[in-house]
Amino acid sequence: MGHVHRKRRRSKPQLREAGRLSRMTSAYLAAEGFDGQLLEELRRRAIAPLATRGRLLICDGPAVPSAWAAYIWYDCLELPVASIGTAAKVLRDIQRNWAMYAPLHHRRAALIQERLPHVSAKPIVFPAVAPTAPLGSWTLLAPDRLLAAAHCSAPFPNGEVAFIEDREGPPNRAYLKLWEALVRLGRWPQAGERCLDLGASPGGWTYVLAKLGAVVVAID
Numbered sequence: 001m002g003h004v005h006r007k008r009r010r011s012k013p014q015l016r017e018a019g020r021l022s023r024m025t026s027a028y029l030a031a032e033g034f035d036g037q038l039l040e041e042l043r044r045r046a047i048a049p050l051a052t053r054g055r056l057l058i059c060d061g062p063a064v065p066s067a068w069a070a071y072i073w074y075d076c077l078e079l080p081v082a083s084i085g086t087a088a089k090v091l092r093d094i095q096r097n098w099a100m101y102a103p104l105h106h107r108r109a110a111l112i113q114e115r116l117p118h119v120s121a122k123p124i125v126f127p128a129v130a131p132t133a134p135l136g137s138w139t140l141l142a143p144d145r146l147l148a149a150a151h152c153s154a155p156f157p158n159g160e161v162a163f164i165e166d167r168e169g170p171p172n173r174a175y176l177k178l179w180e181a182l183v184r185l186g187r188w189p190q191a192g193e194r195c196l197d198l199g200a201s202p203g204g205w206t207y208v209l210a211k212l213g214a215v216v217v218a219i220d
C-alpha cells in the first residue's frame with residue numbers, strides 16, 4: 001500500500017514523561033452494528049468503557065483479546081492539542097502513518113488528517129501481502145483533546161480490509177471472507193497444495209482456492 005515508515009522522532013515514554021498521558025487506556029472499535037455485542041463482551045470481562053466515541057469504546061488498562069472488536073488500539077495516549085497544526089505535529093512526531101476515526105468533530109479532524117502524510121487506502125488486489133509499516137489511529141475526544149494509539153491490531157485503517165472485488169467469477173460473496181482471512185494471516189494456499197473445503201456449497205471458498213491453483217476437495 002506504499003506506506004513509508006520514518007523513524008520515530010519521539011518515543012511514547014518521552015510523551016509520558018512530558019505529562020501528556022493521563023493513564024494507560026485501550027480502545028476497541030466495534031464492527032459496524034455490533035457495538036452492543038462488544039459492550040457485553042467487555043462487561044463480562046469486568047471492563048467498563050471510560051468513554052465512547054461512535055463505535056469506539058475507550059477503556060482502562062491493557063487491551064484484552066476481543067471477538068467483537070473489529071480493531072483494537074493499544075496503549076492510547078491522550079494529548080491536549082491547542083490547534084490543528086499542533087495536533088498534526090504531535091502525531092507526525094510519533095510516527096508517519098495515521099488513520100483517522102472521526103465520528104465527532106469531523107471537519108476539524110479532517111483538517112488535521114490533511115496535514116499528515118498520505119496513507120494509501122487503495123483497495124487490495126487479492127492475493128497481496130498486508131502493509132508492514134506501523135499504522136496508528138487517532139480520534140478527537142474534544143476539539144482540543146486527541147486520543148492516539150501508535151500501535152493497533154492490524155495494518156488496515158480502522159481494521160477494515162478493502163478489496164477490488166471480483167463480481168464475475170465467485171458464486172456468492174463468501175469469497176471476501178476467505179480473502180480477508182488469508183491476507184490477515186499473511187499466507188494462502190499455493191498452486192498444487194491440497195485443500196479440503198467442508199460445507200463448501202455454493203462454492204465461494206472453493207472458487208478462491210481453485211483460483212490460487214490449489215487442488216480442492218469440496219464436500220457438502
Ligand SMILES: C[S@@+](CC[C@H](N)C(=O)[O-])C[C@H]1O[C@@H](n2cnc3c(N)ncnc32)[C@H](O)[C@@H]1O
Nearest residue numbers: 172174198199200201202203204205206219220
Ligand atoms: C454458509 S454455507 C458455506 C458457504 C461456503 N463456504 C462458500 O464459500 O460458498 C454452509 C454449508 O455447509 C453445509 N453443511 C452444514 N453442515 C454440514 C455437514 N455436517 N456436512 C457437510 N456439509 C454441511 C451446508 O449444506 C451449507 O451448504
